Amino acid sequence: MAYVDPITAQQVAEAAVQAGVITSNDDNALLSVEENRASMIFNDWNDHRVGADIICYMNGYNDPRREKMFTTVKVKETVGGKPTDVDGYAGVRIGIDVPNKDNVKDRYSKPITSTTSPYMWINAAEITFLRAEGALRGWSMGGEAKTLYEQAINLSFEQYEASGADTYIADATSQPQAYTDPTGSYSAGQTSSITIAWQDGSSNDEANLERIITQKWIAMFPCTVEAWSEYRRTGYPKLLPVVVNNSGGVIDDSKEKIRRLWYPPTEYSENKANILEAINMLGGADNGATRLWWDKKPR
Numbered sequence: 001m002a003y004v005d006p007i008t009a010q011q012v013a014e015a016a017v018q019a020g021v022i023t024s025n026d027d028n029a030l031l032s033v034e035e036n037r038a039s040m041i042f043n044d045w046n047d048h049r050v051g052a053d054i055i056c057y058m059n060g061y062n063d064p065r066r067e068k069m070f071t072t073v074k075v076k077e078t079v080g081g082k083p084t085d086v087d088g089y090a091g092v093r094i095g096i097d098v099p100n101k102d103n104v105k106d107r108y109s110k111p112i113t114s115t116t117s118p119y120m121w122i123n124a125a126e127i128t129f130l131r132a133e134g135a136l137r138g139w140s141m142g143g144e145a146k147t148l149y150e151q152a153i154n155l156s157f158e159q160y161e162a163s164g165a166d167t168y169i170a171d172a173t174s175q176p177q178a179y180t181d182p183t184g185s186y187s188a189g190q191t192s193s194i195t196i197a198w199q200d201g202s203s204n205d206e207a208n209l210e211r212i213i214t215q216k217w218i219a220m221f222p223c224t225v226e227a228w229s230e231y232r233r234t235g236y237p238k239l240l241p242v243v244v245n246n247s248g249g250v251i252d253d254s255k256e257k258i259r260r261l262w263y264p265p266t267e268y269s270e271n272k273a274n275i276l277e278a279i280n281m282l283g284g285a286d287n288g289a290t291r292l293w294w295d296k297k298p299r
Contacts, residue, residue, distance in 0.1 A: 002137065003233070003296040010139045017134075017142050022127045025159045029121035038222070039113045046101065049108035052179050053191070053239050054221060055091035057214065060177035061196060064168065068160040069221065070109040075182045086182045093179065093186045095242035107182035111222060120223060123159060128152035129216035136208060146198045149212055153196075156219035172197035179240060192238040210236045232259055232295045251289045258288040259295055 001009035022028070042048050050070055058066050066089050075086040092108045131141040132148035141148060150169050157165035172195050179188045194210050213236035217227050231239065235256075242253045251258055263286055267275040284290030 001294060002133075003298075004294055006137070010134075010137070013130075013134045014140050017131060017140070021131070022122070022124045025124050025155060028123040028159065030118040031121055032118045035115050036113060036117045036119065038111070038119070039115045039117060042110045042113060046105045049092045049105065049110060050089075052091035052093045052181075053237065054218060055089050055109065056179050056191070056240070057176045057218060057237065059089055060190075061168070061171065061174050063218070064162040064164045065157065065160045065218075068162055069112060071112060073107055073109055073182065075107050078184075084180075084182055084184045086180065090180075090182045093181065093188070093240055093243055095244045095246075096186050097244065104183055120220075122223075123155070123219065125152045125156040125159065125219040126216060126223075126226075128155055129212055129219065132212050133209065136205060136212065145208065145212075146200070149198055149208075149215070152212075152219065153215055156215075159219075168196060170197055171195065186243055188240050191240055194237075209234065210238075213237060231257070232291075233297065235297060235299060247288060250287050256299060259291045260288060262286050262288060 001012070055070070057063075070089050072088055073086055073090050075084055075090075077084060086107070089109045090107060098104060128148055129152040131143065132145050132152060135141040135143060135145035135148055143151070153169050154165045157163070157168070175193050175195060176190055178190045179186075181187045192210070192214075194207065194214060196211065196215070198211065199207060213230055213234050217230060217237050220226055220230075231237065239257065242257065245251065245253050247253075247258075263275055263278070279286050282290050282292075
């Protein structure tokens with residue numbers, strides 16, 4: 001609600017923190033299941049790979065959590081007449097044309113997951129980043145924004161049993177990488193120059209918000225809908241353009257990406273009265289460019 005009703009948003013957030021929130025990885029909310037279907041999709045079906053955006057950020061930051069989160073790839077050959085040399089972590093861009101996935105699936109990293117892996121629902125790092133954002137806005141979150149930001153990164157490193165958090169937090173020079181495509185066709189430039197280390201002073205508030213959301217986005221992987229919501233709400237992290245925009249011009253990807261999912265045709269045929277009321281409440285057309293009620297940050 002921060003960009004819609006900041007007074008109520010502050011009241012709700014402060015009440016939550018006062019009542020008690022997750023502060024330890026011992027209390028991370030994990031869903032244990034008989035069979036982790038994400039593992040089946042990534043490892044057995046080979047239908048999905050890690051996205052290019054998170055790999056660009058973590059490669060640029062030389063993030064020690066990568067080896068705990070993703071598999072590595074090694075590609076050294078000529079692809080499409082272009083030399084391709086990838087040895088490490090590589091992601092796949094959104095909106096590309098893959099005529100034969102079996103020819104390219106081994107060029108991209110996968111999440112490290114198994115059939116017995118639990119699903120992560122919410123973790124202490126995410127909650128602490130939320131508190132850091134609140135503190136940046138001047139809310140009472142039980143700590144200063146900088147302190148909470150650094151605590152959140154430490155919690156994420158602890159969750160993955162990764163070393164080097166102090167060095168990572170102090171890094172004021174590393175930036176996200178430009179994208180090198182292992183297929184040789186879809187490489188792209190750097191999307192952001194944001195660094196990791198906190199910068200003091202109110203003039204850096206927006207940059208520090210980008211830092212908070214970018215690091216939160218990394219720490220909440222693979223909570224995909226949550227990550228998409230953070231992007232829509234704040235505009236961060238800055239993401240690669242979609243290669244092929246199939247919206248027919250409805251969504252201008254040069255300005256902002258898809259804002260919502262539209263209602264399926266069955267709603268119009270089987271629930272017409274309610275669907276028309278819902279669309280009226282949207283304040284816009286039933287398409288991917290219409291913002292939800294909380295997606296109000298000025299761009």
